[in-house]
Amino acid sequence: MRIREADNPMPLEVGGTLGPVDLEYETYGRLSRKKDNVILVCHALSGDAHAAGWDAEAKNNGGRSWRANHPGWWDTVIGPGKALDTDRYFVICVNYLGSCYGTTGPSSVNPATGKPYGASFPMVTVGDWVRSQAELLDRLGVEKLVTVVGGSLGGQQAIEWGLRYPDRTASIMVLAASPRLSAQGLGFNAVGRYCIMNDPAYAGGAYYDGPAPASGLAAARMLAHITYLSEEGMHAKFGRRLRNKAHPDFHFDVEFEVESYLSHQGLSFVQRFDANSYLYITRAMDYYDPAQHWGKGDLTAACKRLRSKVMVVSFSSDWLYTPKQCREFAWAVARAGAPVTYGEIPSLYGHDAFLVETEQVSHYLRSFLDNLEHDRPKKNKG
Amino acid sequence: MRIREADNPMPLEVGGTLGPVDLEYETYGRLSRKKDNVILVCHALSGDAHAAGWDAEAKNNGGRSWRANHPGWWDTVIGPGKALDTDRYFVICVNYLGSCYGTTGPSSVNPATGKPYGASFPMVTVGDWVRSQAELLDRLGVEKLVTVVGGSLGGQQAIEWGLRYPDRTASIMVLAASPRLSAQGLGFNAVGRYCIMNDPAYAGGAYYDGPAPASGLAAARMLAHITYLSEEGMHAKFGRRLRNKAHPDFHFDVEFEVESYLSHQGLSFVQRFDANSYLYITRAMDYYDPAQHWGKGDLTAACKRLRSKVMVVSFSSDWLYTPKQCREFAWAVARAGAPVTYGEIPSLYGHDAFLVETEQVSHYLRSFLDNLEHDRPKKNKG
Numbered sequence: 001m002r003i004r005e006a007d008n009p010m011p012l013e014v015g016g017t018l019g020p021v022d023l024e025y026e027t028y029g030r031l032s033r034k035k036d037n038v039i040l041v042c043h044a045l046s047g048d049a050h051a052a053g054w055d056a057e058a059k060n061n062g063g064r065s066w067r068a069n070h071p072g073w074w075d076t077v078i079g080p081g082k083a084l085d086t087d088r089y090f091v092i093c094v095n096y097l098g099s100c101y102g103t104t105g106p107s108s109v110n111p112a113t114g115k116p117y118g119a120s121f122p123m124v125t126v127g128d129w130v131r132s133q134a135e136l137l138d139r140l141g142v143e144k145l146v147t148v149v150g151g152s153l154g155g156q157q158a159i160e161w162g163l164r165y166p167d168r169t170a171s172i173m174v175l176a177a178s179p180r181l182s183a184q185g186l187g188f189n190a191v192g193r194y195c196i197m198n199d200p201a202y203a204g205g206a207y208y209d210g211p212a213p214a215s216g217l218a219a220a221r222m223l224a225h226i227t228y229l230s231e232e233g234m235h236a237k238f239g240r241r242l243r244n245k246a247h248p249d250f251h252f253d254v255e256f257e258v259e260s261y262l263s264h265q266g267l268s269f270v271q272r273f274d275a276n277s278y279l280y281i282t283r284a285m286d287y288y289d290p291a292q293h294w295g296k297g298d299l300t301a302a303c304k305r306l307r308s309k310v311m312v313v314s315f316s317s318d319w320l321y322t323p324k325q326c327r328e329f330a331w332a333v334a335r336a337g338a339p340v341t342y343g344e345i346p347s348l349y350g351h352d353a354f355l356v357e358t359e360q361v362s363h364y365l366r367s368f369l370d371n372l373e374h375d376r377p378k379k380n381k382g
Numbered sequence: 383m384r385i386r387e388a389d390n391p392m393p394l395e396v397g398g399t400l401g402p403v404d405l406e407y408e409t410y411g412r413l414s415r416k417k418d419n420v421i422l423v424c425h426a427l428s429g430d431a432h433a434a435g436w437d438a439e440a441k442n443n444g445g446r447s448w449r450a451n452h453p454g455w456w457d458t459v460i461g462p463g464k465a466l467d468t469d470r471y472f473v474i475c476v477n478y479l480g481s482c483y484g485t486t487g488p489s490s491v492n493p494a495t496g497k498p499y500g501a502s503f504p505m506v507t508v509g510d511w512v513r514s515q516a517e518l519l520d521r522l523g524v525e526k527l528v529t530v531v532g533g534s535l536g537g538q539q540a541i542e543w544g545l546r547y548p549d550r551t552a553s554i555m556v557l558a559a560s561p562r563l564s565a566q567g568l569g570f571n572a573v574g575r576y577c578i579m580n581d582p583a584y585a586g587g588a589y590y591d592g593p594a595p596a597s598g599l600a601a602a603r604m605l606a607h608i609t610y611l612s613e614e615g616m617h618a619k620f621g622r623r624l625r626n627k628a629h630p631d632f633h634f635d636v637e638f639e640v641e642s643y644l645s646h647q648g649l650s651f652v653q654r655f656d657a658n659s660y661l662y663i664t665r666a667m668d669y670y671d672p673a674q675h676w677g678k679g680d681l682t683a684a685c686k687r688l689r690s691k692v693m694v695v696s697f698s699s700d701w702l703y704t705p706k707q708c709r710e711f712a713w714a715v716a717r718a719g720a721p722v723t724y725g726e727i728p729s730l731y732g733h734d735a736f737l738v739e740t741e742q743v744s745h746y747l748r749s750f751l752d753n754l755e756h757d758r759p760k761k762n763k764g
Contacts, residue, residue: 014632123632183616183640184608190641191604193634194648198597200582215580222573223605226566231701234565240671248669250396250505252575252661256668258565259572266576279634286638287630289622319613 001025003135006111010132014287016122020111023136024049024095024102028078029086031140038142039084040133041074041093042150042157045224045281046273048101051093052078052086076358083362083369089146094136096129096157098280106276107208118276119205126153126288130160134168144168147369151175151354152321153281156288159329163294166307171372173311173365176318176354178325179299179332180289185320188227189282192220196275205276217275218266225265230317230350234258299329303336311341311368313361315353341368383407385517388493392514396669398504402493405518406431406477406484410460411468413522420524421466422515423456423475424532424539427606427663428655430483433475434460434468458740465744465751471528476518478511478539480662488658489590500658501587508535508670512542516550526550529751533557533736534703535663538670541711545676548689553754555693555747558700558736560707561681561714562671567702570609571664574602578657587658599657600648607647612699612732616640673714681711685718693723693750695743697735723750 002022004010009019026049031038041051053071078084078091095103098121106121137145148161148169155177162172181189199216201207226234238258242248245255254260295302310333314326323344330342345360347353354361384404386392391401408431413420423433435453460466460473477485480503488503519527530543530551537559544554563571581598583589608616620640624630627637636642677684692715696708705726712724727742729735736743 014630180622182613183620183622183638184611184613186620186622186638187604187608187616187640187644190638190644191601191608194597194604194645195577195601197634198581198601215576219573219577219580219601222569222576226569226573229566231564231566231704234569238565238568240562240565240568248396250665250669252579252665256565256568256572258569262569262572263576283632283634287632322613 001136001139003132003139010128010135012122013125013127013131014123018097018104018122018124020104021097021132022102022104022108023097023132025136026050026052026072026093028052028091029089031090031142035140035142036144036146037089038137038145039089039091040137040145040148040161041078041084041091042129042133042148042154042161043073043093043095044150044152044154045285046269047073047154048099049093049095049103050101051075052091073355077362077365083365084149092137092140094133096281097124097132098277098284100274100277105274106205106280107274116208118208121276121280123283124280125284126156126160127164127293129284130157130164133157133161134165137168144170146372147171147173149173149175149365150177152177152351153285155321155354156285159290160288162308162310163290163302163305166305169308171309171311171368173313173368174326174329175313175361176315176321176326176351178321178329179291179302181285182322182325185227186286188223189286192223193279193282195219195223196279199275202275205279207275212270213275214270217273217278218270220278221269221273222262222266225262227320228351230319230348232317233348233350236348237261299332300335303332303338306333306336306338309339309341309368309372311343311364313342313354313364314344315349315351315357316344316346317348318351318353320351383518383521385514385521392510392517394504395507395509395513396505400479400486400504400506402486403479403514404484404486404490405479405514407518408432408434408454408475410434410473411471413472413524417522417524418526418528419471420519420527421471421473422519422527422530422543423460423466423473424511424515424530424536424543425455425475425477426532426534426536427667428651429455429536430481431475431477431485432483433457434473455737459744459747465747466531474519474522476515478663479506479514480659480666482656482659487656488587488662489656498588498590500590503658503662505665506662507666508538508542509546509675511666512539512546515539515543516547519550526552528754529553529555531555531557531747532559534559534733535667537703537736538667541672542670544688544690544692545672545684548687551690553691553693553750555695555750556708556711557695557743558697558703558708558733560703560711561673561684563667564704564707567609568668570605571668574605575661575664577601577605578661581657584657587661589657594652595657596652599655599660600652602660603651603655604644604648607644609702610733612701612730614699615730615732618730619643681714682717685714685720688715688718688720691721691723691750691754693725693746695724695736695746696726697731697733697739698726698728699730700733700735702733 004021009017196216199213291299314323386403391399578598581595584595673681696705
């Protein structure tokens with residue numbers, strides 16, 4: 001949906017404007033008459049609007065996502081009878097600004113030049129993502145959300161929703177996310193961007209007429225992928241097993257299973273993701289710091305803005321947004337006087353666990369939603 | 383010292399030969415008449431033979447190391463009255479095969495072609511390093527070592543010494559090392575090599591006449607450097623502080639302190655290290671697996687070869703060779719019936735702690751050496 005035209009651009013949080021702005025989104029379930037059964041699902045770094053599979057309305061919205069013919073990235077959680085029950089709730093997922101799956105981003109054509117924005121795309125923030133989502137909801141006539149939910153960078157959008165629009169969010173559910181990236185996380189992002197920007201094919205971001213900076217983006221993805229798993233999980237999944245052989249051949253090509261896996265992750269990512277989007281999104285992740293923005297550096301002060309019920313769920317082996325960091329956020333919410341539920345799910349799957357530990361995640365989502373004190377709509381059956 | 387000539391090359395563990403072989407080494411202290419006061423110090427990935435500073439004998443051995451005018455990398459531990467007391471012990475440190483600090487490696491000239499080996503350099507292993515060190519010691523007339531000590535890849539050489547030459551090693555001291563790299567560690571090494579080998583300047587390893595693959599090597603180093611620190615340590619050292627500014631400027635250049643630090647680490651490494659050496663050394667690290675080599679996959683069976691007293695020291699925040707992995711080695715030694723001392727030093731410095739936690743490391747080294755039951759030589763005073 002186009003939420004802004006070129007002659008009415010969106011002012012951005014850290015300066016500049018963007019217009020036109022198109023937002024790719026998908027919906028699942030039916031909007032109630034009172035429009036009071038809406039759940040906003042926010043996706044993570046490499047995600048898209050296609051959160052659940054095979055929904056007729058989703059297809060009507062264009063289905064431009066690369067995954068249009070695949071189940072959505074959270075299909076295990078969203079659907080009839082599932083934790084985010086589409087018999088009851090109207091679920092929306094919006095691809096965010098700067099991404100490359102239908103929403104305006106650096107690979108979009110800048111109407112002023114007739115060429116892709118590339119590195120001239122303005123810096124966008126988690127705050128901008130949330131603001132653009134709010135404009136979309138305005139157009140749909142949705143004032144208040146039952147909940148905003150997401151994992152990782154999606155969880156940070158949930159946090160931002162709670163802080164920026166306290167009266168529009170009855171609750172937020174934050175998975176595998178804390179309010180800011182650690183120094184270690186900043187470091188990993190910096191290395192990934194270094195790989196992309198030093199790939200000669202990057203060409204200052206103006207590579208759309210030629211080959212993409214594939215090896216730089218692949219390196220960034222391989223590296224990031226390690227941070228999404230856990231040491232224990234990688235040990236269990238790969239160990240030191242060799243790839244299709246009993247003895248090593250002693251060379252620099254793939255020898256170990258884990259090398260083959262990472263190589264595949266890197267190469268397949270290059271085919272579906274834009275390198276400039278990777279730069280902009282990781283930078284938004286770096287900058288996100290609601291304590292700074294809303295509390296002058298004090299997270300508890302920031303959390304005093306909240307009017308939502310908050311659930312924070314961490315995963316025991318997540319070392320990108322660690323349980324400790326997630327707990328600190330839950331504590332800040334509690335100190336600010338808002339109701340908060342915190343849980344840590346035991347898992348070997350590291351940061352990716354929010355996508356993988358379906359049963360335990362569903363249990364948390366379902367019981368939190370069931371316990372919300374707001375007036376829930378009745379089920380919209382068939 | 384040249385230990386092999388071209389017409390008498392060294393046979394290598396996984397095939398092929400290498401000759402001539404020059405080994406750069408430095409010594410500290412005085413060799414006793416019985417030649418029974420020798421400690422072999424083994425260096426880690428980016429180290430060299432210059433383990434301690436300002437020693438006259440070290441200078442006599444050529445002083446070709448890049449650090450010849452700097453204190454050695456373990457100067458805090460090696461010297462008169464220090465933990466590795468050069469008033470008592472004769473300390474030797476040897477730059478290993480494949481490195482770029484004086485010992486024969488891929489940047490050395492292959493006499494058969496008159497050009498640097500580059501990617502034609504044969505694959506060398508931790509076993510080859512130890513075998514070449516043993517040949518050097520043969521030439522010096524040193525049969526038995528008081529101890530072999532090292533951290534990280536240096537610790538793995540200590541393990542290999544104990545297993546390969548049980549009768550030559552009265553003891554081994556293994557710091558921040560386990561007998562094999564984890565799947566996660568294999569993954570990080572693979573990404574680092576991917577960055578180097580996909581840098582167009584790499585040119586299949588034959589870059590010595592042109593620019594080196596600097597951005598690839600810098601990326602590999604930045605990445606590896608994150609794995610040498612700890613999340614807690616990076617938080618304490620950098621947090622999310624901006625570099626020389628109060629507010630971010632919102633761009634892709636350096637904004638955060640941690641970015642500046644990693645960038646500096648990458649760029650300075652490029653000036654002192656050879657990219658091919660990085661490939662060969664990380665591959666040797668990948669392949670090292672003494673359980674496989676000496677015990678058909680059973681670490682305890684391998685450890686039954688040991689005739690040494692063993693000390694294993696881990697560091698609480700080391701996530702490259704974790705305390706858990708180090709403990710597993712200590713347990714295998716114990717199960718094999720060899721005497722073993724295990725300690726875990728609390729530290730925020732991650733894997734680098736073996737270089738940084740001087741006081742605690744020195745305490746462990748000193749007390750272990752003092753308790754050795756072998757006949758220690760008297761002090762050789764000036």
